[in-house]
Amino acid sequence: MSKPVYGNQAASVKATDKLSGAAWMICAAFLLFFGWAAFQIGLFNGMRAEFEKPIYVAALVSGLLMLASTILYLRTFKLESQRDLLTAAAILLPVTYALSLFGAASRYSAMNMLFTQFTYAAVFIISILLLRHKRLNSAVQHSVLTLAYLIVGFGLLNWLGSWKLAGSLVGWFSETVINGRYNDAVMTDSNGLRLTSIFQYANTYAAFLMAFLFVAVFALIRSRKWAGQLLHGFMLVPIIVSLLLTLSRGGLVLLPVVFILLLLFLKPVQQILWIVHLAIAGLFSLLITSPVTRLGLELNTEFTSSSALKGWGYLLGASACAGVLCLVVQRYLAPYLSRKLDRLESRRMSGLWIPAVSVAGVAIIAFLFIGTSARNILPANIGTRLENINFRQHSVLERFTFYEDAMKVVKDYPVLGAGGGGWATLYEHYQNNPYLSRQAHNFFLQYLIEVGIVGFLVFMGFILFIFYKFSRQYLRRETDDYNNGFFYLIIALSILVHSLLDFNLSYAFMGMLVFLSLGGMAVAMESKPLRFTWNKLWIRAGYFTVLGVGTGYLLFLSLGYIRSSSEAYAAKKLIQVSQSYEEIKAPLVKALNIRPYHPESAMYLSLLDQKVYEQTKNEQFLDEAYAVLTRALKDEPSNKELLTQLASYYDQKGESDAAYHVYLDNADKFMWDINWYAQFISRASLLGQQAYSKQDEAGQQTYFASALSAYRHVTDGIAHLKSLPPEQLQGREFFVTPTIGLSAGRVQFLSGDKDAAAAAVKQGFTGGYEDLTDSESLWTTAWYSGVIARSQELGAAALKRSQEAAAEGKLEIKDQETLNKQRYFKTGLDAYTYAIADRDAKQQDVTVTPELLLNTAKIQYMSQDMQAAEATLKQGLSEDYSNPVNRELARWLMAVQQRLQSAQDQAVYQKLIAADPEEAARINEVAGMPL
Incomplete structure (x- = not known):
């Protein structure tokens, strides 16, 4: 019996096959698809219409390409080898995501990830079918490397101020270009400016750069032409400089790890050449990083052509020098080393000593740049990032917290998982502290959460089998570097290793790169014949039938989803x-x-219907809002925006208890959302106040107990946060807000515990209320009036700051000030409600003064609740127009009626103008106030 042949000898790459025009067309379309995906498909992390459409387009295109490829190779595809079986098994990856739909925490996110995994599986299958041919394999490698170089250049264009040029290059097909600028190609965070290129996230760009730095070195060494050697050597410096400009600690930490792993696959001569080339490029990169960093910071503030030319001069000059030196090394040093080390390379284990020495070298370099002043040769921002690399650094501690919390999710969803997007949907229920992270920062843990143990074992078995079989084959490799798949190993290994610390594969383009590379490795791997006879007509027919039907169904769905996404995005633009x-x-x-179940569309339609109801009081709009919300919440039960809209619906229906139960029943889903708990406690307190006024003791006790339990949750949470390591960031704010302090204090006061009431008010009355915490003055007319007036002043100031931030494009500041405004206004309105209750119950001799009503109405006006403002102002209005407070009441009443476009009270207007003719201008000023 003859000995079976494996690997390249078993037709892993067919060098002599005739290639049809159809094969070249499919390959060309496949590569164009990759180029489109690089600039079009961003992070799959949200429920926003403008970002979801590329997911469905990618699934559609990849599905069509896969069908075309399988039809082309239908006759030659035989289920005879492990590679063939692996090709067939790729469909199990999207199947596990389909199974996870049964227990998905979010159907919307789960469907998006199903389409994504289908795209990945399609890319893998297409890759295996195409890359078996040497010429197609070579074309794909050259194209992918060219695309990588273009991405590096694109990022540096943005860094050196040429963002208009960069945006114009891709704006004709990319939705990510906004106002002529590629969104967040240079991002800003607490570390300053960070280069992200097409990824909008610096750490993922670092993973990409790490992969293609090593690919470039590999391409340089295998190239036989001087032009190729010069080009790849030239690109090493831009890649290294870009990597440093990402400020990614994870990239810098994992770079040497991946480097040493890759060295283990190389022979000693190649190992030495890798080290020499990287040393040359690294030296020139360090020489220019400081000026390029400084110039980039300046150019992203104000563009000047002289600074841009200077930056490009540094970059191109250093790259040219490095390229020439690398060319010299390849022309003269490489042949010399091959002659001198020929015998050494034939010895067993000869490839281990250089990696072992490299570990020591990496340790020395790390010590120099982290533990000594040698880091001062780097820019200050990069040096600071290096200095902070340690296990007590906040990002490390936060990741450990993510991982611990992730395992809590796995424990509750062990078998089939929580569905795609499971972490993003559920993490607020499981989190240890109020961090904000829709990604678990570990791809493998996130995968385990989404598909459970079953899907995770399928995936790990899939990739580990490829890596194992490829490694066995590569260590016995032939000399043709285009056929042996090492190009693909570098990409897959680099990205997957970096994904231990980040969410790189949440970016579709990165996932596609990994699965293309897994396909390239599978083509070159050791592939033994199958022990059982699978190459039977009925098995092959059954497989292709399942593949065709499943693909056809997903293509049909993708067409519908594309239409749905387009309509949702059109509506979103119309709203503006x-x-x-x-x-x-x-x-x-x-x-x-x-x-x-589309969350954003349901939210917008519900909000639209509720606004129309406010104007018309037509119940059919509320009924539609309710139907839309409840239908969406069946598949999105943890969607905070939809739940908030549902509570708003109940408020408009006058069903306060039902609105309160929305917050009560879902409080455990948002354990660290202080805004949720502020609403929860306030509503429980107000309902308890109503029960108290009606002498409903049972209802009073129920609501008061609920409010105090939630208040204890907040105070216990604050105490827990104090136990966090001092280096770990808390995350979102979590404190006793003024609303919580007022509401909890009110409950305790009515429960007879005046000391606890005073303590709660004092704990919550910060940020401008401090002078209103005297326990002797609480719950009096003057105190209520002071709280409402202060709330109005603070809220108006926050509103103004929010508008100024919006005008300057400072969206984070705008959002925070908008939240502050809402908190201040909520505190004032709650104080007004309590004052009315005390007045009606004749407690504390509380009276509702015109000043109190005026400030309450101002809050209602600036909250755009014009009808409530009108009713409040009418309560305080008197006939004494010599009184400045009464004139102000009348002035705001006229402004409200002008805003409402309702009939103006002419009698009031005439009396006001008669008292002071300048009031006409003041009315218009109030009515024109931006809200």
Whole structure:
């Protein structure tokens, strides 16, 4: 019996096959698809219409390409080898995501990840079918490397101020270009400016750069032409400089780890050449990093052509020098080393001593740049990042927390998982502290959460089998570097290793790169014949039938989802420019007809219906809002925005208890959301106040107990946060807000515990309320009036700051000030409610003064609740127009009626103008106030 042949000898790459025009067309379309995906498909992390459409387009295109490829190779595909079986098994990856739909925490996110995994599986299958041919394999490698170099250049264009040029290059096909600028190609965070290129996230760009730094070195060494050697040597410096500009600690830490792992696959001569080339490029990169960093910081503030030319001069000059030196090394040193070390390379274990020495070398370099002043040769921002690399650093501690919390999710969803997006949907229920992270920062843990143990074992078995079989084959490799798949190993290994610390594969383009590389490795791996006879007509027919039907169904779904996404995005844009209810509603209804669980469409339509109800009081709009919300919440039970809208619906229906139960029943889903708990405690307190006024003791005790339990949750949480390591960041704010302090204090006061009430008020009354915490003055007319007036002042100031931040494009500041405004106004309105209750119950001799009513109405006006403001102002108005407070009441009443476009009270207006003619201008000023 003849000995079976494996690997390249078993037709892993067919060098002599005739390639049809169809094969070249599929390959060309496949590569164009990759280029489109690089600039179009961002992070799969949200429920926003503008970002989801590329997911479905990618699934559609990859599915069509896969069908074309399988049809082309239908006759030659035989289930005879391990590689063939692996190709067939790739469909199990999306199947496990389909199974996870049964217990998905979010159907929307789970469906998006199903389409994503289908895209990955399609890319893998297409890769195996195409890369078996040497010429196609070579074309793919050259194209992928060219695309990588273009991405590096694109990032540096943005860093050196040429963002208009960069945006114009891709803006014609990429939705990520906004106002001529590629969004967040240079991002800003607490560390300053960080280069991200197409990824909008610096750490993922670092993983990409790490992979293609090593690919470039590999391409340099295998190239036989001087032009190729010069080009790849030239690109080493831009890649290293870009890596440093990402400020990614994870990238810098894992770079030497991946480097040493890759060295283990190389022979001694190649190992030495890798080290020499990287040393040359690293030296030139260090020489120019400081000026390039400084110039980039300047150019992203204010562009000047002289600074841009200087930056490009440094970069191109250093790259050219490095390229020439690398060319010299390849021309003269490489042949010399090959002659001198020929005998050494034939010895067993000869490839281990250089990696072992490299470990020591890496340790020395790390010590120099982290533990000594040698880091001062780097820019200050990079030096600071290096200095902070340690296990007590906040990002390390936060990741450990993510991982611990992730295992809590796995414990509750062990078998089939929580579905795609499971972590993003559920993490607030399991988190140890109020961090904000829709990613677990570990791809493998996140995968385990999404598909459970079953899907995780399928995936790990899939990739480990490829790595094991490839490694066995590569260590007995032939000399043709285009065929042996090491190019693909570098990419897959680099990205997957970095994904131990980050969420790189949440970016579709990175996932596609990994699965393309796994396909390239599978083509070159050792592939033994199958022990059992699988190459039977009925098995092959059954497989292709399942593949075709499944693909066809997902293609059909993707077409519908593309339409739904387009309609949702159209509605979102209309909301910004149109006032027509019917015009905005039409695309939302179309979007929801296809996907009734689409969170953003459901939220917008519900909000639209509720606003129309406020104006018309037509119950049919509320009924539609309720139907839309409850349908969406069946598949999105943890969606905070939808739940908030549901509570708002109950408020408009006058069903305060039902709105309160929305917050009560879902409080455990948002354990560290202080805004949720502020609403929860406030509503429980107000309902308890109503029960108290009606002498409903049972209802009073229920609501008061609920409010105090939630208040203890907040105070216990604050105490827990104090136990965190001092280096670990807390995350989102978590404190006793003024609303919580007021509401909890009110409950304790009515429960007879005045000392606890005073303590709660004092704990919550910070940030401008401190002078209102005297326990002797609480719950009096003057105190209520002071709280409401202060709330109005602080809220108005926050509103102004929010508007200024919005005008300057400072969106984070705008959002925070908007939240502050809402908190201040909520405190004032709650104080007004309590004052009215005390007045009606004749407690504490509380009276409702015109000043108190005026400030309450101002809060209602600036909260855009015009009808409530009008009613409040009318309560305080008197006939004494010589009184400045009464004139101000009348002035705001006229402004409210002007805003409402309702009939103006002419009698009041005439009396006001008669008292002071300048009031006409003041009315217009109030009515024109931006809100």
